Amino acid sequence: MYIKVRRDxxxxxxxxxxxxxxxxxxxxxxxxSSESTGDDVPIAGIMVKGNDIIPTSTIKAxxxxxxxxxxxxxxxxxxxxxxxxxxxxxxxxxxxxxxxxSTIPGTSIAPINAVDVQVDTKTGNVVVTxxxxxxxxxxxMSSIPKNSTNSTNSTKAGV
Numbered sequence: 001m002y003i004k005v006r007r008d009x010x011x012x013x014x015x016x017x018x019x020x021x022x023x024x025x026x027x028x029x030x031x032x033s034s035e036s037t038g039d040d041v042p043i044a045g046i047m048v049k050g051n052d053i054i055p056t057s058t059i060k061a062x063x064x065x066x067x068x069x070x071x072x073x074x075x076x077x078x079x080x081x082x083x084x085x086x087x088x089x090x091x092x093x094x095x096x097x098x099x100x101x102s103t104i105p106g107t108s109i110a111p112i113n114a115v116d117v118q119v120d121t122k123t124g125n126v127v128v129t130x131x132x133x134x135x136x137x138x139x140x141m142s143s144i145p146k147n148s149t150n151s152t153n154s155t156k157a158g159v
Contacts, residue, residue, distance in 0.1 A: 040073035044124035051130045053111055054102050059128060062102055066095035068126050092117040111136045
């Protein structure tokens, strides 16, 4: 009927109980003293659609410059970055303006006509839809003066 428990076993069991209880208490205190409530949605990623000429990395860099970085969060209709807080609609408008200024690498040609930035406030996904104007490329390519090969050959020494 009686269970025999030695004194050292009883001490070990009491210490284990106190250790578990204090661990639970510390976890509760740490959670209660934290500032965030867990309602913020982190920016999960940026997806670019419709680009043919401009590299995706250039467009993503411009969207990230507008505030949609990996360490930014969305709380309701507010975008919270490490530097500022702004309305989500303003951040979308800023991102669209930044993407419109994207140029072809090595040139000053900006062929993007229209940009649509959509943000899913539940998952944190940012979708950027781009419309590029190919006629800008044809106009700029036709205005470049063509060098003739004869003028370069006549500059050789001894000719």
